[in-house]
Amino acid sequence: MTRFAKKDILLEIRDLQIQGYTDETWIDIIKGVDLTLHRGEVLGLIGESGAGKSTIGAAAMGYARDGTRISGGSIEFDGIELTNASQAEKRALRGSRIAYVAQSAAASFNPAHKIIDQHTEAPVHYRIQKRLEAQEDAMELYERLRLPNPQEIGFRYPHQVSGGQLQRAMTAMAMACRPDLIIFDEPTTALDVTTQIEVLAAIRDIVDQFNTAAIYITHDLAVVAQMADTIKVLLKGEEVEEASTKEMLDNPQEDYTKSLWAVRSFKRPQKSRPTDGTPPIIAVKNVDAAYPGGAKVLDDVSFDIYPGMTVAVVGESGSGKSTTARCITGLLPPLKGEILFKGDPMPAKYKDRSLDQLRQAQMIYQMADTALNPKVRISEIIGRPAQFYSGLKGTALKQRVDELLDLIELEPSKYYDRYPPELSGGQKQRIGIARALAAEPEFIICDEVTSALDQLVAEGILKLLDRLQRDLGLAYMFITHDLATVRSIADEVVVMQHGKVVEQGPKEEMFTPPHHPYTDLLLSSVPEMDPEWLTTVLEERGVDNIGDAADV
Amino acid sequence: MNEFVIAYFAALIIASCLAAYFKYTRAFMLVFSLTLVSIIVGIIGGTSALWTITIFAGLLALAAALSYAFREFLIQISRPGLAKELRTAPLTAAFGMFIIFTYAIAGVFAPWIAPHGQAEVIAGAFAPADANMLLGADQLGRDMFSRLIYGARNSVGLALVATIGAFALGAVSGLFAAVKGGWFDQAMGRSADIIMSVPSLIFALLMLSIFGTNLSIIVIVVAIIYSPRVFRLTRAVAGNIVVMDYIEAAKLRGEGDWYLIRKEILPNCTAPLIAEFGLEFCFVFLLIAGLSFLGLGIQPPTADWGSMVRENATLISFGDITPLIPAAAIALLTVAINFVVDWMLFRSSGLKEQ
Numbered sequence: 001m002t003r004f005a006k007k008d009i010l011l012e013i014r015d016l017q018i019q020g021y022t023d024e025t026w027i028d029i030i031k032g033v034d035l036t037l038h039r040g041e042v043l044g045l046i047g048e049s050g051a052g053k054s055t056i057g058a059a060a061m062g063y064a065r066d067g068t069r070i071s072g073g074s075i076e077f078d079g080i081e082l083t084n085a086s087q088a089e090k091r092a093l094r095g096s097r098i099a100y101v102a103q104s105a106a107a108s109f110n111p112a113h114k115i116i117d118q119h120t121e122a123p124v125h126y127r128i129q130k131r132l133e134a135q136e137d138a139m140e141l142y143e144r145l146r147l148p149n150p151q152e153i154g155f156r157y158p159h160q161v162s163g164g165q166l167q168r169a170m171t172a173m174a175m176a177c178r179p180d181l182i183i184f185d186e187p188t189t190a191l192d193v194t195t196q197i198e199v200l201a202a203i204r205d206i207v208d209q210f211n212t213a214a215i216y217i218t219h220d221l222a223v224v225a226q227m228a229d230t231i232k233v234l235l236k237g238e239e240v241e242e243a244s245t246k247e248m249l250d251n252p253q254e255d256y257t258k259s260l261w262a263v264r265s266f267k268r269p270q271k272s273r274p275t276d277g278t279p280p281i282i283a284v285k286n287v288d289a290a291y292p293g294g295a296k297v298l299d300d301v302s303f304d305i306y307p308g309m310t311v312a313v314v315g316e317s318g319s320g321k322s323t324t325a326r327c328i329t330g331l332l333p334p335l336k337g338e339i340l341f342k343g344d345p346m347p348a349k350y351k352d353r354s355l356d357q358l359r360q361a362q363m364i365y366q367m368a369d370t371a372l373n374p375k376v377r378i379s380e381i382i383g384r385p386a387q388f389y390s391g392l393k394g395t396a397l398k399q400r401v402d403e404l405l406d407l408i409e410l411e412p413s414k415y416y417d418r419y420p421p422e423l424s425g426g427q428k429q430r431i432g433i434a435r436a437l438a439a440e441p442e443f444i445i446c447d448e449v450t451s452a453l454d455q456l457v458a459e460g461i462l463k464l465l466d467r468l469q470r471d472l473g474l475a476y477m478f479i480t481h482d483l484a485t486v487r488s489i490a491d492e493v494v495v496m497q498h499g500k501v502v503e504q505g506p507k508e509e510m511f512t513p514p515h516h517p518y519t520d521l522l523l524s525s526v527p528e529m530d531p532e533w534l535t536t537v538l539e540e541r542g543v544d545n546i547g548d549a550a551d552v
Numbered sequence: 553m554n555e556f557v558i559a560y561f562a563a564l565i566i567a568s569c570l571a572a573y574f575k576y577t578r579a580f581m582l583v584f585s586l587t588l589v590s591i592i593v594g595i596i597g598g599t600s601a602l603w604t605i606t607i608f609a610g611l612l613a614l615a616a617a618l619s620y621a622f623r624e625f626l627i628q629i630s631r632p633g634l635a636k637e638l639r640t641a642p643l644t645a646a647f648g649m650f651i652i653f654t655y656a657i658a659g660v661f662a663p664w665i666a667p668h669g670q671a672e673v674i675a676g677a678f679a680p681a682d683a684n685m686l687l688g689a690d691q692l693g694r695d696m697f698s699r700l701i702y703g704a705r706n707s708v709g710l711a712l713v714a715t716i717g718a719f720a721l722g723a724v725s726g727l728f729a730a731v732k733g734g735w736f737d738q739a740m741g742r743s744a745d746i747i748m749s750v751p752s753l754i755f756a757l758l759m760l761s762i763f764g765t766n767l768s769i770i771v772i773v774v775a776i777i778y779s780p781r782v783f784r785l786t787r788a789v790a791g792n793i794v795v796m797d798y799i800e801a802a803k804l805r806g807e808g809d810w811y812l813i814r815k816e817i818l819p820n821c822t823a824p825l826i827a828e829f830g831l832e833f834c835f836v837f838l839l840i841a842g843l844s845f846l847g848l849g850i851q852p853p854t855a856d857w858g859s860m861v862r863e864n865a866t867l868i869s870f871g872d873i874t875p876l877i878p879a880a881a882i883a884l885l886t887v888a889i890n891f892v893v894d895w896m897l898f899r900s901s902g903l904k905e906q
Contacts, residue, residue, distance in 0.1 A: 373820070
């Protein structure tokens, strides 16, 4: 904290209290949080979802989202008290002196206007620059952010550039008026690791160059370690602790912080393939696939999954991981090749498969929100597969549902009659697991099951999956882009890129060099807890190289 | 200047001052603008115009009070879950529910409420209102009030059956089209387009003149005419639901289409469908009233609001409002249903604040 003098305080929040309106009463969301931000300081806000990170981020602009209100405390930005400032005063600040970078750039850009027109809107509106000056300035910023073709890229529409580039364009847009404070609300959460690294490097550089203060909101500790000078940990609307990044990483004080730090420690011993000649439970043989009317998505994909083992399929988005899963379940019949179940070929379309074949391949989805019907009771969501496949009825069915709820560590009497929207994200994912288990399968496809969850919750799910595998002898195909998850749970790893299998083998082998260049890129792009990590990686790769990293 | 005018302006000015003092800005703006308007209206229209304003405001206040009380009544008699929903209902919706409730009572208990039979001739043609006949007699000397009560049963009942028919037809085909997709979807969609491309009243007239004006034929024809709208809405709503992961999970489980529709999709699209039901009901009701007015709907001597307007239409030229009473009954029901539907749409859409 010594880096920043007291006179340089830019934003000071004292005893902030925010309430949200639910069920016709006001409930406290933020319960008295203090925050001090100096000029040029980057503050990392971390915590689980629902901890109030984004709410505080919005409050730093004097903004309370729909259905919330600032009920107490003070927010002072450069001598201006925002809690009782008029709308006009606040509007004059936003965009020009405080900027905001949202999580999903793709959803935040207006698809009907060119990127540069949206970029120049604020400077022109505030009469800081003329349109042409603003455009030139935008191009300069694009160059600094290492966007390819800085002279030209702004004249494209948002859908014509990639997600990582769009996120960088959005950062450039936030810089357009050279604000004193930028609020980054999970800017890289929706990106692949290989893309994330470019955006992180770009954001860090530009914040340094202009000495801008920033609030960086994320739930990924490794990311925040690269970006922030100071870290503040939040839990359920209250501050847990705050310290400089180095201190926080080396010596966390509170139990909650320690548990956050320890999350990635879960690891289980690697299993090897059975040697007694058992056929793989699922074998993907030379599969080519394409969506109707589209180009080929999968090109000669082959791998085997043996009983009781976990095969992780990794790769960035668009590499064909989920398409492979769709081929295995029969939703997308392959153009060429076949899927073998215990050595026997399965019909290509799910409609041609027998009930028993359908029962054997169950899926757990990424978004538990869309994977569970919000209008159906838990007892029926779980009970239906048991009733459908095994013909259970009455008390036998009820008993089976209770058994399954016990298995996923949820109290049956409490959850039996509830509906999915009443559950938390982790609980919903557990119900999704129970639904898959209800069919008594031997093989489960887990499609990014933990990527929408907080780290602590995700770890709980991974432990549960591991226990179920040991107890029930399940085989998993684990689709993920998170290599930390792979490290903790996988036995074998399949690396995919552009619809092809680049490399595959047992986990230990895959994580020790030499690697295929793409595997290497993937591995080296995973943020580590070391605050120097980003700098080191960038040096190793060379600065010029970084912008094109995703195109390797 | 008589006492009434003085009292009228005194009341308005005192009310606006009170509102201003207690900082009810909106109420103040409303009352004081009314005061200013009243000055002009008073100069132009005299005392009688001010009386009209007073009566109108009084009726509005009465309706508001009635709606408030009726909502409270509904909250008291319904289950806790439903009561919580009802608490969010605006006064307009409560008013709509009250009107619908009244019409339902009138329709169900028509023979007991109506003092005379619907085809009973009890007086001379166009006899004026007296102690025996609340609203006077129609062109054949039948009691207008009794026919109005019976009309609630006939017109509303017929419209209800026809709307349910349109929904059964449209919703089921819409759901199947969304689930099955492909050629089935195309075929259903194009047939819906064909039906929609013919103006509905002309289509109904054509069909009724071919097949005759039997009650069941009216129901079927109207149901077919209105089913494409329901089909389109259902297909659009269900189209958003069938792409959800839980539908994929159910499909992969091997569930049949009927299970998917019944258990997985239908519970998720009831809200927009109920809202659409209210809206369609109004259109169907107006179409049937229109058909009756043209003589192709419900046949005499059965009481029906549409034909009641036509039969008594000549009275309009004598400055009598009798033919407007059944028309007003139609208008009131339409407005009432729309109030309730607005509330439901508001609830089911994402527009409401959390």
